[in-house]
Amino acid sequence: MRPRFGHTELPEEQAHALAKAIRLERITLLVTVGTITLVLLVAGSSQAMKAAWIEDSLALLPPLAFLIAARFIRRRPTARRPYGYHRAIGVAHLVSGVALLVMGLYLIVDSGHGLVAGDHPPIGVMVVFGTPIWQGWLMVGVMSVVAVPPIILGRMKLKLAPLLHDKVLYADAQMNKADWMTALATIAGVLGIGMGLWWADGAAAILVSVDIIRDGWNNLRDAVRDLMDSRATTHDGAGPDPLPQDVVNTLLAATWVDEAEARARDLGHVLHIEAFVVPVDGGLPPLAEVTALRERCIGLDWRIQDLVLSVVEELPDELLPQLNGAGPHDE
Amino acid sequence: MDTSSRLRISRRGRLLGLAVAALLLTGCGSSFPADPEGTLDRIEGGELRVGVSHSPPWTDVSAESEPTGVEPRLVRDFAQAHDAELAWEAGGEEQLMTMLDEGRIDMVVGGLTDSSPWTTHAALTTPYAESVGPDGSTSKHVLAVRTGENAFMVALERHALAQELGTVEP
Numbered sequence: 001m002r003p004r005f006g007h008t009e010l011p012e013e014q015a016h017a018l019a020k021a022i023r024l025e026r027i028t029l030l031v032t033v034g035t036i037t038l039v040l041l042v043a044g045s046s047q048a049m050k051a052a053w054i055e056d057s058l059a060l061l062p063p064l065a066f067l068i069a070a071r072f073i074r075r076r077p078t079a080r081r082p083y084g085y086h087r088a089i090g091v092a093h094l095v096s097g098v099a100l101l102v103m104g105l106y107l108i109v110d111s112g113h114g115l116v117a118g119d120h121p122p123i124g125v126m127v128v129f130g131t132p133i134w135q136g137w138l139m140v141g142v143m144s145v146v147a148v149p150p151i152i153l154g155r156m157k158l159k160l161a162p163l164l165h166d167k168v169l170y171a172d173a174q175m176n177k178a179d180w181m182t183a184l185a186t187i188a189g190v191l192g193i194g195m196g197l198w199w200a201d202g203a204a205a206i207l208v209s210v211d212i213i214r215d216g217w218n219n220l221r222d223a224v225r226d227l228m229d230s231r232a233t234t235h236d237g238a239g240p241d242p243l244p245q246d247v248v249n250t251l252l253a254a255t256w257v258d259e260a261e262a263r264a265r266d267l268g269h270v271l272h273i274e275a276f277v278v279p280v281d282g283g284l285p286p287l288a289e290v291t292a293l294r295e296r297c298i299g300l301d302w303r304i305q306d307l308v309l310s311v312v313e314e315l316p317d318e319l320l321p322q323l324n325g326a327g328p329h330d331e
Numbered sequence: 332m333d334t335s336s337r338l339r340i341s342r343r344g345r346l347l348g349l350a351v352a353a354l355l356l357t358g359c360g361s362s363f364p365a366d367p368e369g370t371l372d373r374i375e376g377g378e379l380r381v382g383v384s385h386s387p388p389w390t391d392v393s394a395e396s397e398p399t400g401v402e403p404r405l406v407r408d409f410a411q412a413h414d415a416e417l418a419w420e421a422g423g424e425e426q427l428m429t430m431l432d433e434g435r436i437d438m439v440v441g442g443l444t445d446s447s448p449w450t451t452h453a454a455l456t457t458p459y460a461e462s463v464g465p466d467g468s469t470s471k472h473v474l475a476v477r478t479g480e481n482a483f484m485v486a487l488e489r490h491a492l493a494q495e496l497g498t499v500e501p
Contacts, residue, residue, distance in 0.1 A: 124481065194365065196481075198367040
């Protein structure tokens with residue numbers, strides 16, 4: 001059976017990307033658990049590394065949310081859930097955004113507090129197989145190892161996210177970025193401490209936390225907007241989704257259509273579109289024409305399936321606020 | 332890509348290389364890790380200020396003269412190896428930990444274990460000896476040093492570990 005999102009059957013490319021994404025997220029879970037174990041082993045009594053494993057635990061949330069949501073969205077709509085289960089992705093996106101934001105805030109509060117209090121982080125020796133080694137070298141070693149998988153996994157997810165229009169995957173890629181950036185910051189911080197700069201670790205952590213907080217905030221905001229049925233945005237939340245405009249252009253291209261407009265909300269991967277057309281000279285087209293036009297719109301992209309096409313006397317501007325120029329509040 | 336941006340990247344790459352090289356060079360030197368407050372440098376040929384709280388057999392301040400016990404002996408050896416004069420400060424644990432936190436002494440000995448709650452005031456060394464309590468549980472013994480003085484801490488830890496005390500009988 002072809003994989004599906006609700007009653008949307010996925011095209012070859014998307015089906016392939018989904019299988020790959022699920023595999024990537026499972027690997028991410030395994031790698032993260034491995035990382036947490038490794039960090040705990042060298043953490044010893046050091047406070048700096050304890051913070052690192054709390055962050056890694058937060059990094060478990062986006063892949064978990066993705067894998068759980070991926071189970072739900074396959075289900076077809078039911079009488080009780082007429083719009084299907086697509087919103088599971090929206091919920092997972094919200095969870096991921098919150099995880100990123102909390103991680104950034106934790107990092108900045110924790111390091112900021114240490115810097116203000118003037119905490120001088122102690123890093124002593126650790127006995128490994130009978131040999132005392134400066135724990136800093138162990139931390140640098142472990143952090144160089146744990147920084148590599150998130151770089152690779154994050155890049156692979158960034159490639160898949162636009163293909164699937166998957167905002168959870170996108171947020172998780174940014175979680176991976178946060179992971180490897182904190183790992184590098186820890187390396188810089190530990191080396192700095194080794195040089196006698198007690199503030200190095202805290203300063204490096206604050207530098208990267210600013211970036212993580214920004215990513216977390218952007219994802220949280222985009223997730224909340226989608227759940228509140230805001231105008232659909234691209235997978236990175238950077239701008240309006242071009243598909244609704246494509247639908248309108250397709251509608252306008254029909255010879256019997258005089259005016260056309262649509263509103264669309266992002267259900268998760270797929271869009272829910274309500275489109276309105278005003279026929280030329282107010283004449284009703286043959287029903288076969290209307291059906292064919294709807295089919296053409298649905299054929300534009302796999303993400304368009306749930307499309308309601310209404311033939312109306314004039315465009316209902318209470319349903320289409322963009323006609324009144326009531327746009328700016330969207331941003 | 333235009334030449335200017337390529338130039339910029341290569342210059343940044345060179346800077347990064349220099350920074351890493353500088354870090355590595357420092358790492359090869361004897362002062363890595365280094366002390367933010369220079370404790371190890373100061374005690375070489377200078378004075379090592381040690382707080383002692385009474386906790387036999389690890390420390391004993393009941394004698395008229397200098398403190399005795401496992402830990403004062405260890406500290407005396409360490410001071411000798413670094414050509415340092417010893418200045419003992421006998422007192423209660425809380426008083427000594429506060430002094431350590433304020434940098435008025437360099438370290439505290441007093442039969443401390445790795446489960447000591449003084450981690451906000453002091454840096455605890457890696458365990459250098461063990462003891463078995465009356466209930467059969469094992470305690471791992473540590474020394475307390477001024478937090479963040481990592482060169483001093485590492486030197487003391489290496490010295491303590493080199494004694495190979497193993498399990499100390501109470």
